[in-house]
Amino acid sequence: MDRIHALAASARAATLGLAVSLVAACSSVSLSDSGPLKLTGDQEVPPVTTAASGLSTLRIASDGAVSGDVKTTGLDGTMAHIHTGARGANGPVIVPLTKTADGVWSVPAGAKLTAEQLTTYKAGGLYVNVHTEAHKGGEIRAQLQP
Secondary structure (H helix, E strand, O other), X not given: OHHHHHHHHHHHHHHHHHHHHHHHHHOOOEOOOOOOEEEEHHHOOOOOOOOOEEEEXXXXXXXXXXXXXXXXXXXXXXXXXXXXXXOOOOOOEEEEOEEEEOOXXXXXXXXXXXXHHHHXXXXXOEEEEEEEOOOXXXXXXXXXXX
């Protein structure tokens, strides 16, 4: 009988260990798996006529951790950010990006959305854009897709 209790306890411990591992793995799963997003001037508010473009490989994990970068062509960016704001609307900056090379803007290490921002993201309410001297409000933009 003691052997049965020992086997049952061992099975419970293994099941608990597996459950903890699965929860830990899920906390780093990316919510954004739609592939690179194209930034264009016609997505800005108001729309901008420009030949410039960009590709965003930003990822937002289920715990709100943000990673990735935006690569641009055809412009000399002065700033880049992730903002709150639905398609067709502007909003405040929530994650400033860092220029890491010519035409490359990266998420700073440790960037993380708040619970409210993560909910907004899941509802399609975040965008990324790149600003220039000519277009201080933003020259190219893409709505982030959950």
